[in-house]
Amino acid sequence: MSFSHRMRQWHRVLSLAFTLAVVANLGAMMIPGSPQWIGFLALAPLLPLLATGIYLFILPHRRRGLAARETKDPMTQEGFQTTGRSKRRGAIGSRRPG
Numbered sequence: 001m002s003f004s005h006r007m008r009q010w011h012r013v014l015s016l017a018f019t020l021a022v023v024a025n026l027g028a029m030m031i032p033g034s035p036q037w038i039g040f041l042a043l044a045p046l047l048p049l050l051a052t053g054i055y056l057f058i059l060p061h062r063r064r065g066l067a068a069r070e071t072k073d074p075m076t077q078e079g080f081q082t083t084g085r086s087k088r089r090g091a092i093g094s095r096r097p098g
Contacts, residue, residue, distance in 0.1 A: 011056060021044065
């Protein structure tokens, strides 16, 4: 099992824990005289959930960058320099020769 697959599994487990903690918090708010620390229960899985979410968000961009380096694309080696013109025909903002 790869690291990214384990990270996805861990993110799912953390999201379930966070959901259960929020439901427990809402249930505790209905009971008068409940302890105040229950309100902070949802914060425990929230920080690792944020960390795994950021990793999963960056993962496709990182893979795309690594793949571009492997192909030795001159566009990636020169800092994505563009000519200012779209190479696709029919792109938004491009004009057809009249």
